[in-house]
Amino acid sequence: MVEMFLDPLSLILSLIACALYFGDTVDARYVVLSLVVFSLSFPGSSLLSMRPRRVVRQCVINWMLIAFILLFFGYASQYIENFPIDVVVAWLVAAPATQLVAHFTARAYLKRSAAQVENQTRVIIVGCNDIGVQLAEQFAFNPFLGIHCLGYFDDRSPERITQLNGHALLGRLSELAAYVKAHRIDQIYLALPMASQPRILALLDDLKDTTASVFFAPDIFLTDLIQGRMDYVAGVPVVAVCDTPFTGINGLVKRGSDMLLSCLILVLISPLLLGIAIGVKMTSPGPVLFRQRRYGLDGREIVVYKFRSMTVQDDGAVVKQATRNDQRITQFGGFLRRTSLDELPQFINVVQGRMSIVGPRPHAVAHNETYRKLIKGYMVRHKVKPGITGWAQVNGYRGETETVDKMQKRIEFDLEYLRNWSIGLDLWIIVKTVAVVFKDRNAY
Incomplete structure (x- = not known):
């Protein structure tokens, strides 16, 4: 009960506190905004069992998502003009700070209270x-x-x-x-x-x-449960042992966020896409785009787009992964792979519905057929659409997997993503991906 109301109440109280601090009247404007905030943040996140560092991360990500929604619709409807800019700016900063104070205060109180016989x-x-x-x-x-x-x-x-x-x-x-x-x-x-x-x-x-x-x-x-839960089918109770996290409203949220972000990104990077296409064409003979068959949702084959970075294109029964100093990689292609710019055409795959922005990275069909026989639970990662970036990639398992052990670790992170998916986790992976791209040494 405490956790359910902690986030909504702390956000609303910080809003009222900012309004009073700047001398604004708390009237119907703030009542309406408070109701909207409550609907977006209720029930609050369950953070008591998390480590303090993860609590900070989760609070900030959740608030960024809520703030984006409020600002987007506030500007679209011009409702934001009803509030002083000082109050809006102060609230954007004070809200997550108030949440953190509330969560850590609750942790201290509840731990002491729970210890009483x-x-x-x-x-x-x-x-x-x-x-x-x-x-x-x-x-x-x-x-x-x-x-x-x-x-x-x-x-x-x-x-x-x-x-x-x-x-x-x-x-x-x-x-x-x-x-x-x-x-x-x-x-x-x-x-x-x-x-x-x-x-x-x-x-x-x-x-x-x-x-x-x-x-x-x-x-x-x-057993290793994936989205394990109780459910009912035609009134009969069943236990979900292995299922996709994207059922019902979660599927709509995931697809909606993919479409919104991918369309926005494609518009913003269109000049960059054109420049890279010209660079690929001028530096080596062959097509601009590399099309490869991968496994998508439920193990169905899909075609994935990348900017061509090699002189040859393997898509047969045997596909050799790129290695460090691989002679097949062109000079311009090496730059694209190090910076992950070769992955940008996959935003088109997202719009098509074949991929998500965040999800397990798709492997070549030949690699899937090899590793599904060697790694238990390998195919479970295909319960969701493959992603441009994923939980494994931001945790150090990006690039070549030259041993079965490395692939095993990548699959473990993929399955952890399926067990713990949230829109906040997706946003955190996107933020970490930006940092990884600039410093990761596993890409070549």
């Missing part, structure tokens, strides 16, 4: 296995949850259990219901294997005579 949730984990131990560790490492784990219930003897990790073995499953009644247990987490269905059903029958909340953490969640 009377505020803690008393929890028991049923099943001392990998998923049960993982739950206990997360409860211990996240003090803001305010969860006190009393221990485990398991039918195995203490001699057979080697991973209690400091927690007590409280008894057998048949003793659980009586223990819950006697010790005011608030929540019970069932971490039993799905093969234990009869035991689980019998246990649930016993627990119906208690007031404890019961949660099921089946062993299916030991």
